Every structure is written in C-alpha cells, then in structure tokens.
Amino acid sequence: MADIVSPEVRSRMMASIKGKDTKPEMLVRQYLHGRGFRYSLSSKRLPGKPDLTLSRHNVVVLVHGCYWHGHQGCRYATTPTTRAEFWRGKIMANRERDARVLSELRARGWRTSVVWECALKQSAEPALGRLEQFILSTETEIEISSVNRS
Template identity: 60%
Template sequence: MTDVVDPQVRSRMMGSIKSKNTKPEIQLRQYLHAQGFRYRLHRRGLPGSPDLVLKRHSLVIFVHGCFWHRHEKCFYAASPKTRPEFWQQKFEANMARDARVQDELRQLGWRVLVVWECGLKHLDLEDHQIPELIRSLRVDMQWPEIPPRTR
C-alpha cells in the first residue's frame, strides 16, 4: 500500500512527534506534583533518560506511547501498512532498547515503573492508588494493570 503523502511530508510529520513533555507525561506530572511528590525530569545521567526520577523513592518512571513502545495487544499499537519491514525493525529495536535500559536501571538499584499512554487516556487518576503504588516495595511495576483497549 502506498502512502497518501509524499516522503518529505511524511518525514516532517514523523519528525514533529515529541519525545519529551507529551500530554500523558504532563498529565502524570501534574497529578504527582499535586499529591506532594517531587521529581526530576529527563535525567540524562541515567540510562534511557527516564521521564521522571523520584530519588527519594528510588523510582524512575517512563511514560510510554503505545505506538512507539509496542504496548502488547493495544488498540494504539497498530502497525503502519507502508514499509512494514522498516517499521518491524524500528519497533523491535525500541523494545530491545527499553528492556536493556530497564535492566541497567535495576542493576543500579532503581525501581522501574512503566506508565502506558492508553492507561492515562482511559483512567481517572483520582480513582487510582498511584501514591500507594509509588511507595510500595514492589521492585518492577507496569501501571496501569488494566487490559489495553483492543480493536
């Protein structure tokens, strides 16, 4: 299937997608700040430059987009029809990098929390027990633990 826009326009469109300060990330940051949590943003000294670093809780938080980080069985993780080989390699590399970064952080003594974009879209933060989750002793967490929206 051919793309409906020319390659230069598609490249510009894909290049304009933000990796920092996304809507889901800002939403989570505002909620955590209102709950009294203090954090640092995008610490380049740590593997993967986590989106939020809560040093007091030995916790790093990644806010992952379902498309780019391939949230399994998620509606938002649809694959493009054009250039399927390119996209498959791109997504596999992203997933391998995510796993490697999380392992490196764990070896440095950090707990890792992954927050998925779809979870923030379809969940009321006020009803969720995020502060308890952050303070809990669990080492590795995937939040929210709700079934992703399927097609």
C-alpha cells in the same frame, strides 16, 4: 496499500511528533506534583534517561507511547502499511532497548514503573492512583496499562 499523503507531508508529520513533554508525560507529572511528589526530569546519570526520577522514593517512572514502544496487545500499537519492515525493525529495537534499560536500572537498585499511554487515554485517575500507591509501597516494579494480561 499506498500512503494517502505524499512522502514530504508524511515526513513533516512524523518529524512533528514530540519526544518529551508529551501529553501522557505531562498528565503524570501534573498528577504527581499535585500530590506533593517532587521529581527530576530525564536524569542523564541513569540508563535510558527515565522520564521522571523520584530520588526520595528510589523510583524511576518511564512513560511509554504504545505505538513507539510496541505495546503488545494494545490497539494503539499498530504497524504502518508503508515501509512496514522499517517500522517493525525500529519498534523492535525500541522494545529491546527498553528491556535493557529496565534491567540496568533494577541492577542499580532503582524501583521501576512503566506507565503506558493507553492507561491514560480514557480516565487517567485509576492508573495514576496505582502509580501513587506503587511509589509509596515497597514493590520493586510495576507496569500500568489498559491491556488485560492473563
């Protein structure tokens, strides 16, 4: 199936997608700040520059977009029909990098949390409540998603 917009328009559309200060990331930041948690943004000292670092709690928070990070089983993680092989390769490389970064962070003793965009779409409150519970707990990792995993 052919793209419905010209290559120039598609290029401009894709270039306008932000990599930081995204809506899901801002939701997480506002919630945590409102609950009294203090964090630093995109620490360059850590592998993968996690979105949020809560040093006091030894927690890093990664906020993943379902499309860009290839969230398996999620309706928001679709493969474009135009240049499908390119996008599959790009998203697979992102997934491999994500796994490597999480492994490196855990090896350094950080507690890791991944919050998927889909968990924040309808009602963010339950997902953010789970994140808050994780931060205050002694658990070592959590993945917050709206995709049912059996």
